[in-house]
Amino acid sequence: MRRLLQMTSTISDRSEIFSSKKVTNFVLFENGKLKNIDTDLQHGYSLRIIKDNKIGFAYTKNLRKRKELLDNCLASLKGQVEANFNFPLTKEYPKLTTYSASLNVQSNRDLVEEGQRICSFLRPRINGQFNITAGNSIERLRIMNSTGTDIRMRTSQYVIALSFVYPNSYAALRRLFACTDFKQIQRHELMMMIDLYNHSSKTVKPNTKRMKVIFMPESMHTFTWRLQSATNGAAVYEKQSPVSDRLGEKLFAKELTVYNDPLNDAMPGARSVDDEATLCRNFPIVTNGVLTNFYYDLYYAEKSKVKPTGHGFKNAQWSGEAISLKPSPSLQHLHIQTGKESLNKLIEKMDEGIIVGGALGAHSGNIVNGDYSIGLSPGLYVKNGEVIGRVKDTMIAGNIYNTMKKIIAIEDTAHLTHTGVFPAILFDDVSVATSK
Amino acid sequence: MFDNLVTVLSKTDADYSDIRYELKKEIIISFNGREITQLSSNSTDGYVLRVLKKGGLSTIAFTDHKDANKVVKKAEENAVLISKNIDEPVRFAKSEVVVDTFLPKLKEDPQKTTLDEKLRLTKKYNDIPLKNPKIATTNISYREIIRDKYFANTEGSKIREQLTTTRINGTIISRDGSLLQNIRVGIGGSNGFAVLRDQEDEFEKRTSIVLQLLKAKPVNAGVHKAILNQSLAGVFTHEAFGHFSEADLIEDNLSMRKKMKIGDKLGNRAVNIIDDPTIPDLLGYYRYDDEGTKARPTQLMKNGILVGRLHSRRTAAAFNEPLSGHCVAEDYRYAPIIRMGNIFIQPGKYSFDDLLDKLGDGLYILDAKGGQTSGENFTFGAQYGYLVKNGKINEMVRDINVSGNLYKTLQNIDAIGNDVTWSKIGGCGKGQTNIRSCYGAPHVIVADIVIGGT
Numbered sequence: 013m014r015r016l017l018q019m020t021s022t023i024s025d026r027s028e029i030f031s032s033k034k035v036t037n038f039v040l041f042e043n044g045k046l047k048n049i050d051t052d053l054q055h056g057y058s059l060r061i062i063k064d065n066k067i068g069f070a071y072t073k074n075l076r077k078r079k080e081l082l083d084n085c086l087a088s089l090k091g092q093v094e095a096n097f098n099f100p101l102t103k104e105y106p107k108l109t110t111y112s113a114s115l116n117v118q119s120n121r122d123l124v125e126e127g128q129r130i131c132s133f134l135r136p137r138i139n140g141q142f143n144i145t146a147g148n149s150i151e152r153l154r155i156m157n158s159t160g161t162d163i164r165m166r167t168s169q170y171v172i173a174l175s176f177v178y179p180n181s182y183a184a185l186r187r188l189f190a191c192t193d194f195k196q197i198q199r200h201e202l203m204m205m206i207d208l209y210n211h212s213s214k215t216v217k218p219n220t221k222r223m224k225v226i227f228m229p230e231s232m233h234t235f236t237w238r239l240q241s242a243t244n245g246a247a248v249y250e251k252q253s254p255v256s257d258r259l260g261e262k263l264f265a266k267e268l269t270v271y272n273d274p275l276n277d278a279m280p281g282a283r284s285v286d287d288e289a290t291l292c293r294n295f296p297i298v299t300n301g302v303l304t305n306f307y308y309d310l311y312y313a314e315k316s317k318v319k320p321t322g323h324g325f326k327n328a329q330w331s332g333e334a335i336s337l338k339p340s341p342s343l344q345h346l347h348i349q350t351g352k353e354s355l356n357k358l359i360e361k362m363d364e365g366i367i368v369g370g371a372l373g374a375h376s377g378n379i380v381n382g383d384y385s386i387g388l389s390p391g392l393y394v395k396n397g398e399v400i401g402r403v404k405d406t407m408i409a410g411n412i413y414n415t416m417k418k419i420i421a422i423e424d425t426a427h428l429t430h431t432g433v434f435p436a437i438l439f440d441d442v443s444v445a446t447s448k
Numbered sequence: 449m450f451d452n453l454v455t456v457l458s459k460t461d462a463d464y465s466d467i468r469y470e471l472k473k474e475i476i477i478s479f480n481g482r483e484i485t486q487l488s489s490n491s492t493d494g495y496v497l498r499v500l501k502k503g504g505l506s507t508i509a510f511t512d513h514k515d516a517n518k519v520v521k522k523a524e525e526n527a528v529l530i531s532k533n534i535d536e537p538v539r540f541a542k543s544e545v546v547v548d549t550f551l552p553k554l555k556e557d558p559q560k561t562t563l564d565e566k567l568r569l570t571k572k573y574n575d576i577p578l579k580n581p582k583i584a585t586t587n588i589s590y591r592e593i594i595r596d597k598y599f600a601n602t603e604g605s606k607i608r609e610q611l612t613t614t615r616i617n618g619t620i621i622s623r624d625g626s627l628l629q630n631i632r633v634g635i636g637g638s639n640g641f642a643v644l645r646d647q648e649d650e651f652e653k654r655t656s657i658v659l660q661l662l663k664a665k666p667v668n669a670g671v672h673k674a675i676l677n678q679s680l681a682g683v684f685t686h687e688a689f690g691h692f693s694e695a696d697l698i699e700d701n702l703s704m705r706k707k708m709k710i711g712d713k714l715g716n717r718a719v720n721i722i723d724d725p726t727i728p729d730l731l732g733y734y735r736y737d738d739e740g741t742k743a744r745p746t747q748l749m750k751n752g753i754l755v756g757r758l759h760s761r762r763t764a765a766a767f768n769e770p771l772s773g774h775c776v777a778e779d780y781r782y783a784p785i786i787r788m789g790n791i792f793i794q795p796g797k798y799s800f801d802d803l804l805d806k807l808g809d810g811l812y813i814l815d816a817k818g819g820q821t822s823g824e825n826f827t828f829g830a831q832y833g834y835l836v837k838n839g840k841i842n843e844m845v846r847d848i849n850v851s852g853n854l855y856k857t858l859q860n861i862d863a864i865g866n867d868v869t870w871s872k873i874g875g876c877g878k879g880q881t882n883i884r885s886c887y888g889a890p891h892v893i894v895a896d897i898v899i900g901g902t
Binding site for chain 1: 851
């Protein structure tokens, strides 16, 4: 990489190299039986150069074709994409515990045995199908730039993903467990899900009306995607945020606090710096219902004439490959602050309502405007404070700027999901449409 | 290249193994509003090795050829570990040994079109909506992906196939005060650069719609009878029905497998559905899948009866059903999984005007905006719609998301039009993204569809 950086000095004013080497193992159990074991070894490098305040970008899977990489980067200058920023000099940054050597020696046999242990626990307790994915990964990241930054990071991750699947569907109650080291899931972490699942086996048919709704952590992305879309510095700059002029205003219920916390190394994937080597920090987005901040990478911070906030990440959603992506403003460590009551207490507060265990179609609809309209996958029906079944052919719809004003209570525990760390939230007066 | 691949395969000690090498070339030109934010041209590559040993099937994707020995050893270990922990050994259905090179004919090879021309054309289309002051911004990109794939297996197959995909697509966003509306726009295909030319009308039309959406009323939540346009009916076919014709999705889901039994009547007798990756010029066109199996048309539903299924070699053996050639990977990072090619509802007898007359009062909803399925339940968005009264199209409505039950909806398809059209932009996200997933349908009438509204 150093040689490559030297080569860039002859063709550009400023440059940056990002590299990733990652080994991933996954073991999949379907219907409680071992199905697949897959391993993935991926390397990659991406290069950004700035010349005459124009930026070029290129990437490759290995460095045996350095010349081609440089040529591609030079060719991309043709786009005349303006870049009046410099890559940061980052020498001092918080030291986080993101790696455990024990995962380096965890074998696929170990993953299979842990999966089988969980299967044995669940089999007599679940009246239906369950799937388990057990996996680990080790990733080495390096960011070098012409300003003098050279940061190496190593992360490890151990993951268990569980889904309890309802008959005739892939609607499932899901839960994700992940940490930097191997950790056995404890009984109490599973029992609430098991109870919810077993109590919702019957199909029920509520009427179309407005009612109380709990969004479980696994469906919270319905809201957070829309909030992230609206507070993204790129959206603000490009005039596609409905809240671009509302910083400091109380837009949501006072119970709602949303923040990005990359420094919390109790969670896997903690980061001291973003993918551009800008320092990360605990960063509030919504504080007690008040819109607090927009988040930026280097590019959009410079465009917007504000300081970068350490949110320039290669946001590899929808199976995108990180090295093939430019950094863009991204909340990778999103949290919603917990409340004071257990999930059971939240359910007891519902005379009649729906628990959204999973959202179907959260990615469709008018996201920029905050509108949502989702199928339930699954939707659990609550009557007089008890789960009595699950609903079918039902949709929940609204706009986050209305719904999130109507928070009744927030769960006292936050749970890791694929999109952040969230508690369940009980909302009042949500539109529920159902077929007869 | 094949010599390298065969050398790796020769190191395996397995009942069967295959390896795929891919060189992927990608060009991206992106505009956000009037600003160009990316212009890049890159190539990446990698390998995927699969090993079937003692009834265990294992896959390893890797980047560096130097890792081949390590990868072979690990793949065999994984396969044996699986074999010791499963009840039913994995078997592969017998597939023809093929030695072939397939480079589809293109109408204007994008590799021979200059980057300047791609930039010029993208900018020209991007400028169309931006002429209107109520357009807040655009996100329009040109994307070209060329996958040059080399496949070899221990049975003797050696196949090279090149897949070229081009598109210009994105979102147009309109704004009136604090109200934002957006609409998707997209042109593209699998048969060369020419498909992108002379498409100004499409961008003009989408601009007009997103401006009208600023004045449209939100649709009322509830249960409606509706005409689905071709795009929406196609998404229904893909999302709600098609995915459960993919054998790997139901193989271990016993309740779904029971529901999707060949020979059962699942839909209205007017419904006929087929998946055919062999139709040239459609987005999902290919000759061989990523297991080296020749693609073939597969009738899935005939007169409402389930008659076929999409398979890999593994599932064809497990279900004891014919191979279909539908096991496809996104790129060099992935094992192949079962995917649809070109799935479509075959045309019926009604013109669009006939359908409006049959509908009487209801909704006419148009153009997919994302979809998702979860077994028998599905949800997808419509980009806009119209109220229909006495068979006449009235005012526009917005915020339309539809939910339904697969089996009820298949039964509730009251009438099928005669006007099939095909999608031009892919992007199915079943674990991997399939940029060539293609669906087609005519207009259809569906009774009792749940609409979420807002």
